[in-house]
Amino acid sequence: xxxxxxxxxxxxxxxxxxxxxxxxxxxxxxxxxxxxxxxxxxxxxxxxxxxxxxxxxxxxxxxxxxxxxxxxxxxxxxxxxxxxxxxxxxxxxxxxxxxxxxxxxxxxxxxxxxxxxxxxxxxxxxxxxxxxxxxxxxxxxxxxxxxxxxxxxxxxxxxxxxxxxxxxxxxxxxxxxxxxxxxxxxxxxxxxxxxxxxxxxxxxxxxxxxxxxxxxxxxxxxxxxxxxxxxxxxxxxxxxxxxxxxxxxxxxxxxxxxxxxxxxxxxxxxxxxxxxxxxxxxxxxxxxxxxxxxxxxxxxxxxxxxxxxxxxxx
Amino acid sequence: xxxxxxxxxxxxxxxxxxxxxxxxxxxxxxxxxxxxxxxxxxxxxxxxxxxxxxxxxxxxxxxxxxxxxxxxxxxxxxxxxxxxxxxxxxxxxxxxxxxxxxxxxxxxxxxxxxxxxxxxxxxxxxxxxxxxxxxxxxxxxxxxxxxxxxxxxxxxxxxxxxxxxxxxxxxxxxxxxxxxxxxxxxxxxxxxxxxxxxxxxxxxxxxxxxxxxxxxxxxxxxxxxxxxxxxxxxxxxxxxxxxxxxxxxxxxxxxxxxxxxxxxxxxxxxxxxxxxxxxxxxxxxxxxxxxxxxxxxxxxxxxxxxxx
Numbered sequence: 189x190x191x192x193x194x195x196x197x198x199x200x201x202x203x204x205x206x207x208x209x210x211x212x213x214x215x216x217x218x219x220x221x222x223x224x225x226x227x228x229x230x231x232x233x234x235x236x237x238x239x240x241x242x243x244x245x246x247x248x249x250x251x252x253x254x255x256x257x258x259x260x261x262x263x264x265x266x267x268x269x270x271x272x273x274x275x276x277x278x279x280x281x282x283x284x285x286x287x288x289x290x291x292x293x294x295x296x297x298x299x300x301x302x303x304x305x306x307x308x309x310x311x312x313x314x315x316x317x318x319x320x321x322x323x324x325x326x327x328x329x330x331x332x333x334x335x336x337x338x339x340x341x342x343x344x345x346x347x348x349x350x351x352x353x354x355x356x357x358x359x360x361x362x363x364x365x366x367x368x369x370x371x372x373x374x375x376x377x378x379x380x381x382x383x384x385x386x387x388x389x390x391x392x393x394x395x396x397x398x399x400x401x402x403x404x405x406x407x408x409x410x411x412x413x414x415x416x417x418x419x420x421x422x423x424x425x426x427x428x429x430x431x432x433x434x435x436x437x438x439x440x441x442x443x444x445x446x447x448x449x450x451x452x453x454x455x456x457x458x459x460x461x462x463x464x465x466x467x468x469x470x471x472x473x474x475x476x477x478x479x480x481x482x483x484x485x486x487x488x489x490x491x492x493x494x495x496x497x498x499x500x501x502x
Numbered sequence: 503x504x505x506x507x508x509x510x511x512x513x514x515x516x517x518x519x520x521x522x523x524x525x526x527x528x529x530x531x532x533x534x535x536x537x538x539x540x541x542x543x544x545x546x547x548x549x550x551x552x553x554x555x556x557x558x559x560x561x562x563x564x565x566x567x568x569x570x571x572x573x574x575x576x577x578x579x580x581x582x583x584x585x586x587x588x589x590x591x592x593x594x595x596x597x598x599x600x601x602x603x604x605x606x607x608x609x610x611x612x613x614x615x616x617x618x619x620x621x622x623x624x625x626x627x628x629x630x631x632x633x634x635x636x637x638x639x640x641x642x643x644x645x646x647x648x649x650x651x652x653x654x655x656x657x658x659x660x661x662x663x664x665x666x667x668x669x670x671x672x673x674x675x676x677x678x679x680x681x682x683x684x685x686x687x688x689x690x691x692x693x694x695x696x697x698x699x700x701x702x703x704x705x706x707x708x709x710x711x712x713x714x715x716x717x718x719x720x721x722x723x724x725x726x727x728x729x730x731x732x733x734x735x736x737x738x739x740x741x742x743x744x745x746x747x748x749x750x751x752x753x754x755x756x757x758x759x760x761x762x763x764x765x766x767x768x769x770x771x772x773x774x775x776x777x778x779x780x781x782x783x784x785x786x787x788x789x790x791x792x793x794x795x796x797x798x799x800x801x802x803x804x805x806x807x808x809x810x
Binding site for chain 2: 321329331499
């Protein structure tokens with residue numbers, strides 16, 4: 189099994205394509221971080237943020253006092269107020285104009301990781317069929333299940349590798365741009381009771397990486413399923429990427445219907461339970477995890493079913 | 503006959519309602535080169551794909567060294583090296599890395615073994631080049647190398663000579679002969695080219711429309727009947743030649759052909775016939791014994807179905 193994964197890795201990393209993707213991602217991090225840094229407010233004095241937060245506090249207070257404010261917005265304002273007060277009391281500045289703003293911004297590029305991993309995954313299995321190499325691959329003493337599994341694992345490892353590259357490059361770039369000042373800046377957030385709390389900035393970053401990773405894994409699984417069923421890279425990559433981008437639109441259209449909470453896209457973003465409201469009322473983290481697990485099992489079952497049962501004809 | 507390496511028992515393949523392979527059975531003993539002959543679409547490739555587990559078997563059993571290919575796939579396929587149609591390799595990898603790839607899939611294939619097969623197929627100079635830079639002949643040789651890596655006892659080759667030039671075909675033939683003789687490997691090879699099979703195989707199964715209609719030693723198939731044989735005598739004028747032959751040999755089969763005559767007779771009578779022809783002032787340019795070719799026999803057996 190280890191050898192099979194090494195084989196898949198060899199086929200992956202001995203191709204230019206893979207390294208071009210990695211280079212594109214590094215480029216995107218560099219550009220994003222640099223732009224972020226360039227538009228910083230460099231004239232601000234070290235304590236200017238305090239005045240700004242004092243002003244903002246005023247704004248949140250007015251919002252809470254205003255009887256026309258909706259319940260949701262009011263809660264949001266209360267949280268912001270608590271955070272602002274905590275910052276002033278403990279002398280903790282916000283992330284903007286520090287290295288963390290660039291690093292957190294780069295976390296958005298996880299979308300790119302999903303995209304690249306889906307492209308590689310769509311080609312990994314279906315590509316063997318279209319080039320005919322699948323025949324020589326399957327006439328070895330390794331069951332089809334093991335081959336499928338080794339490909340799957342190597343894709344997950346590729347996604348993980350891109351994630352680590354993203355993390356290291358964004359940390360280094362922003363660190364260098366800001367001379368690693370505010371490296372130990374904590375994240376101020378609120379707990380469920382509305383009290384301000386200090387969290388580790390790094391811990392939070394990885395939490396959001398991992399939550400986004402869940403959606404990457406599901407898209408990879410989807411691409412694998414289509415690969416296995418249709419044996420066409422173009423179809424696997426095309427449909428998965430379409431799903432990746434059309435998901436948001438579909439969710440918008442179907443939101444009024446109660447059944448839409450069972451759709452894959454409604455549950456992909458687990459961070460919806462950390463900040464803000466879920467897609468539909470009554471949805472919980474546990475619900476989403478169960479729905480995602482069901483899709484995960486279904487997709488893998490279909491991949492396995494087609495890959496191990498069907499004849500290799502052409 | 504010792505224990506067969508490969509054994510097919512009543513193998514049938516149906517796709518939907520269509521029967522692709524119909525009740526095929528045969529055994530191949532150790533060290534034999536066994537050929538599958540038949541027109542395109544006869545079911546050669548399907549049979550071979552069932553033997554290596556690429557296709558499922560609807561009915562019947564295939565065993566390789568006593569292991570059932572469907573139920574004990576990993577143990578059975580361990581003994582098999584295969585080239586299924588063109589050896590399609592990873593073009594973006596070097597020849598060497600392709601071999602490393604396949605070597606990792608079978609326990610016990612060492613770096614030394616890789617070097618050994620590379621030397622056997624004479625790819626030492628180019629093995630570190632990317633496969634996309636290889637000629638077809640080199641790819642074919644790399645295909646042979648990957649099939650031999652794990653010292654299989656059975657080599658299965660589907661249309662291995664497709665797209666090869668005569669030198670490449672000859673080379674492949676020599677490998678196969680070498681492998682059966684020196685290493686005791688059993689070879690199953692399919693082709694729609696009769697002339698190739700004639701040179702390569704010990705026994706041939708003739709397939710037609712999913713059935714095996716005959717399994718014969720290559721000698722039997724060609725039919726070296728020593729008593730009466732047909733000879734082409736290049737001679738002119740042919741009318742005079744025919745008359746002369748009739749005169750001396752009486753009622754034997756003789757007919758005019760484009761550049762002379764064809765005579766069917768015993769070997770001993772040839773000198774007399776030629777002497778008489780010369781006496782009758784027929785000009786003789788050459789005498790060739792005509793073997794009945796595999797192709798003629800094939801057409802006979804298959805009732806004239808076109809080949810290839």
